[in-house]
Amino acid sequence: MIKRSDFPKNFVFGTATAAYQIEGAANEDGKGPSIWDIFSHTPGKIMTGENGDVACDHYHRFKEDVQLMKEIGLDAYRFSISWPRVMPDGKNINQKGVDFYNRLVDELLEHDITPFITLYHWDLPYALYEKGGWLNSDIAMYFRAYATFMFNELGDRVKHWITLNEPWCSSFLGYFTGEHAPGHKNLQEAIVAAHNLLRSHGHAVQSFREEVKDGTIGLTNVVMKVEPGDSRPESFLAASLVDKFVNAWFHDPVVFGKYPEEAVKVYQERGLQVMENDMDIISTPIDFFGVNYYTRTLVVFDTTNPLGFSYVQGDLPKTEMGWEIYPQGLFDMLVTLKERYRLPLYITENGMAGPDKIENGKVKDTYRIEYLEKHFEKALEAINAGVNLKGYFIWSLMDNFEWAYGYSKRFGIIYVDYNTQKRILKDSAYWLKDFLIS
Numbered sequence: 001m002i003k004r005s006d007f008p009k010n011f012v013f014g015t016a017t018a019a020y021q022i023e024g025a026a027n028e029d030g031k032g033p034s035i036w037d038i039f040s041h042t043p044g045k046i047m048t049g050e051n052g053d054v055a056c057d058h059y060h061r062f063k064e065d066v067q068l069m070k071e072i073g074l075d076a077y078r079f080s081i082s083w084p085r086v087m088p089d090g091k092n093i094n095q096k097g098v099d100f101y102n103r104l105v106d107e108l109l110e111h112d113i114t115p116f117i118t119l120y121h122w123d124l125p126y127a128l129y130e131k132g133g134w135l136n137s138d139i140a141m142y143f144r145a146y147a148t149f150m151f152n153e154l155g156d157r158v159k160h161w162i163t164l165n166e167p168w169c170s171s172f173l174g175y176f177t178g179e180h181a182p183g184h185k186n187l188q189e190a191i192v193a194a195h196n197l198l199r200s201h202g203h204a205v206q207s208f209r210e211e212v213k214d215g216t217i218g219l220t221n222v223v224m225k226v227e228p229g230d231s232r233p234e235s236f237l238a239a240s241l242v243d244k245f246v247n248a249w250f251h252d253p254v255v256f257g258k259y260p261e262e263a264v265k266v267y268q269e270r271g272l273q274v275m276e277n278d279m280d281i282i283s284t285p286i287d288f289f290g291v292n293y294y295t296r297t298l299v300v301f302d303t304t305n306p307l308g309f310s311y312v313q314g315d316l317p318k319t320e321m322g323w324e325i326y327p328q329g330l331f332d333m334l335v336t337l338k339e340r341y342r343l344p345l346y347i348t349e350n351g352m353a354g355p356d357k358i359e360n361g362k363v364k365d366t367y368r369i370e371y372l373e374k375h376f377e378k379a380l381e382a383i384n385a386g387v388n389l390k391g392y393f394i395w396s397l398m399d400n401f402e403w404a405y406g407y408s409k410r411f412g413i414i415y416v417d418y419n420t421q422k423r424i425l426k427d428s429a430y431w432l433k434d435f436l437i438s
C-alpha cells in the first residue's frame with residue numbers, strides 16, 4: 001500500500017478549485033459579470049439549467065473551507081482569482097474584491113497551507129469580451145496589467161503562480177465546439193483565441209520576473225493521452241496528429257518558441273496569424289508545467305470526417321463524466337512531458353466524478369479512494385523513473401459547478417449539500433487524511 005513517506009520530502013499534496021465553480025457571490029461587493037455569468041444564465045447552455053450565482057458560497061464560507069483543508073492535513077491549495085471580481089470592467093480595481101483574496105491568502109498561511117494561484121480559470125470579464133475578448137490582440141495587455149496588479153498585491157505571500165488553466169478548453173471549447181463560454185462555434189476564432197491566450201501567458205511571465213523575484217510561475221494544460229482506437233496504421237497516424245493539436249500545440253511554443261510543424265500548416269490556412277516577436281513572448285521561460293490529467297482519448301482514422309479522424313469510446317471502466325479510468329496514461333504523459341520539455345511538473349488536477357450519495361450521514365466513495373490510490377501509484381512510478389514531479393493537487397476539494405454539467409457531477413473529496421451549504425467529508429477525505437500522515 002502506497003504511503004506518503006514514499007514520496008520525496010518536499011513533495012506537496014493539495015486540492016484544487018476555481019473561482020467561478022465555488023465562490024458564488026456572483027454580483028456581490030462590486031464584482032463584475034464574467035463570460036460564465038452570462039453563459040450560465042443563457043437558456044440551454046447548462047445541462048441542468050443551473051448557474052454559479054451561489055455555487056458553494058465559498059466567498060462567505062472560505063474560513064470554514066480552509067479549516068476543513070487543515071483538518072484533512074493538506075500541504076497546499078490551488079485556487080483561481082476571479083478577474084472580474086478584482087477588476088469588474090477588466091481594468092479598474094474593485095478593492096472589496098481584492099480584499100477577499102487578501103483574506104483568503106492570509107487564512108491559508110495562518111493554517112500553514114501553501115497557496116498556489118491560477119490567474120485565469122475561464123471567467124473572463126464580460127466587459128473585455130465585449131471588446132473582442134480573446135479574439136482581440138489587445139487582451140494580452142489587459143491580462144498583463146491584471147497579472148501585474150495581482151503579483152504586486154499578493155506576491156509578498158504567494159510564491160507559486162499559474163497564468164492560465166487549460167488554454168485548450170478556453171479556446172476550443174469556448175470558440176470551436178461552443179460547449180463553454182462564450183459559446184462560439186468557429187474554428188478560426190478558436191485558433192486566434194489560443195494564440196492570444198498564449199501571448200497573454202507570455203506577457204504575464206515577463207511581468208512576474210520583474211515583480212516577484214523569489215517566486216515560481218507556470219502554465220497548466222489539460223493533458224490527454226491520445227491513443228489509436230484500432231490497429232490500423234492510419235489510426236496510429238491520426239492519434240499522433242491529434243496529440244499535436246491538443247497537447248503539443250499548448251506546450252511546444254511555451255518551451256521551444258514554435259508551434260508543432262504538422263499542425264501549423266493546418267491552422268495557417270484557417271486564420272493563424274503570428275506577429276513579429278509573438279513567439280519570443282510566448283516562450284518567456286517558465287519554472288514548471290501544470291498537468292491536468294483525467295483520462296485517455298481514443299481516435300480512429302475516419303474518411304467520413306473532414307478532419308480525417310473521429311473519437312471513439314474505450315471499454316475501460318468509466319467515471320460519471322464517461323471518462324475511462326486509465327492511470328497508466330498519467331505515467332505515460334508525465335514521462336513524455338519530462339523527456340520533451342525537461343521542466344519540473346506539478347499534477348495540478350487529477351480526480352473523478354462519482355455517483356456520490358449521502359447514506360447515514362456518510363459518502364462511501366470507495367471508487368474515488370481506489371482511483372486516487374492508483375493515480376498516486378503512477379505518480380510515484382513516474383518520480384522513480386526520473387520525472388521531477390513536485391506536487392499533486394486533487395480535483396477537487398469540494399463538489400462544485402462543473403461548467404456545462406451544472407452541479408450534476410461531483411468531483412469533491414468533500415460533499416456539498418447545495419440546499420444547506422453543509423460540507424460533509426467523504427470517505428475519500430478521511431482516507432486522504434490518513435494517507436497524508438502515513
Ligand SMILES: OC[C@H]1NNC[C@@H](O)[C@@H]1O
Binds near residue numbers: 021166292395411
Ligand atoms: O472537468 C473537471 C475539471 N477539469 N479541469 C478544469 C476544471 O475546471 C474542471 O472542473
